[in-house]
Amino acid sequence: xxxLQPRTQLIVxxxxxxxxxxxxxxxxxxxxxxxxxxxxxxxxxxxxxxSVDAVHRIPHSDAEAAISPGEWQAWIGVAFVxxxxxxxxxEAHIFLPHVPIGQNPDASKAGEGxxxxxxxxxxLAYVLKQRWAGKILTDERDAQxxxxxxxxxxxxxxxxxxxxxxxxxxxxxxRLQQFSYPYIAQMLMTALLWGLWxxxxxxxxxxxxxxxxVAE
Amino acid sequence: xxxxxxxxxIRRLRFARGxxxxxxxxxxxxxxxxxxxxxxxxxxxxxxxxxxxxxxxLGVRIEDVFSWSKxx
Numbered sequence: 001x002x003x004l005q006p007r008t009q010l011i012v013x014x015x016x017x018x019x020x021x022x023x024x025x026x027x028x029x030x031x032x033x034x035x036x037x038x039x040x041x042x043x044x045x046x047x048x049x050x051s052v053d054a055v056h057r058i059p060h061s062d063a064e065a066a067i068s069p070g071e072w073q074a075w076i077g078v079a080f081v082x083x084x085x086x087x088x089x090x091e092a093h094i095f096l097p098h099v100p101i102g103q104n105p106d107a108s109k110a111g112e113g114x115x116x117x118x119x120x121x122x123x124l125a126y127v128l129k130q131r132w133a134g135k136i137l138t139d140e141r142d143a144q145x146x147x148x149x150x151x152x153x154x155x156x157x158x159x160x161x162x163x164x165x166x167x168x169x170x171x172x173x174x175r176l177q178q179f180s181y182p183y184i185a186q187m188l189m190t191a192l193l194w195g196l197w198x199x200x201x202x203x204x205x206x207x208x209x210x211x212x213x214v215a216e
Numbered sequence: 217x218x219x220x221x222x223x224x225x226i227r228r229l230r231f232a233r234g235x236x237x238x239x240x241x242x243x244x245x246x247x248x249x250x251x252x253x254x255x256x257x258x259x260x261x262x263x264x265x266x267x268x269x270x271x272x273x274l275g276v277r278i279e280d281v282f283s284w285s286k287x288x
Contacts (some may be wrong), residue, residue, distance in 0.1 A: 068250040139247035140263050141254065211250070214257040 006057040013051035017123060020044030021116050048123060055131045069132050070142040071207035073125065074149075077200035080121035084114055085197055088190050095182040107182065145206045153199025160191040220261040221287050227256045229274045229281060236274075244273035 004012065023040025091110040101107045129137075138146075164187050168176070230236045238256075242249045245266060254260035255270075262270065262282075271278040 065249065068248050070248075071250075136242065136246055136248050139251050140266060141251045141260055142248070210254060210259065213259050214253050 006054050006059075010051055010054040010058060013047045013054055014124070014127070017044050017047035017051060018120055020047055021119055021123075048127070051127055052130050055127055058131070066211070068142070068207060069128075069135065069137045070145065071204060071211070072128065074200050074204035074207060076121070076124060076128075078197065078204050080117060080124075081193060081197040081200055084117050085190060085193050087113055087117065088186065088193065092183070092186055092190070095186040096178070096180055097182075098180040099182070101182050101185075104182070145203055145210075148206060149199045149203035152202040153195045156198035157191060157195025160194050161188070164188065164191060219258055221285050222261040222282055223258060223285060224255060224282050226252070226270060226274070226281060229276060233274060241270070241273055245269040 020040045020043030023036050024044060087110075091106075091113075094104070094106040094110050095101070097104065101111075164184075168179070168184070171179070226241070230238070230241060238252045239249050242252045245252075246269070247266065251260065251262075255262060267278055267282055271281045274281060
């Protein structure tokens, strides 16, 4: 591993951390006579430890410095929340049976996938904060951008919640009986995630637009 | 980000102070380098507090750094 460039080392460690996280969430449920969940936890902790070490050794480039920490975080948020929404939508049908989520093994499995993505997002954000340790991460301009983005995010959430309300309100009885409570809960969670994604997207676009306007 | 009626002399004053870098000024004012870049390009109007911090970091009065022209 030492022969690799610090940037390559970081990528390898982050991939290994992802593998560890996936094993932690799903390992114990596989029919393999090995403590995969325990191995996943160990791999995750070791990989994060070495990735933080690698992140300190990567030289700062001009291209990286041109983008503010807030913009990096916004684009990463767009990617991860987008992946979580896609994962939720692809597995939405799992919540259709009229069974509590705790008694639906498929729903638990879907939740593990979403949980893995959330934890991976938090870990990546932590590793990046280590990279920017000692730097100013946000200031009043970032606060203005975040305020504008959160207003758009609130609007997007309200739009989808009204859409769900109209959908439920105007559905006939036969159709309503197909919507289980877990499915409606899943729809509301996806609406919240959509608002968060839109918030991150608007922030990322505002940062990008600012950067372009200055470059012109 | 649109233009602002608040114009400034940050770039000129930075160079007058021994070619102070954007990052050094940003650190002195507790803002990101991107905010200094946006200010110099005239694409962002700072808060009153930030304007005072910039003037203090450059060792001049606030009116020596910033001026306001009435929009047409």
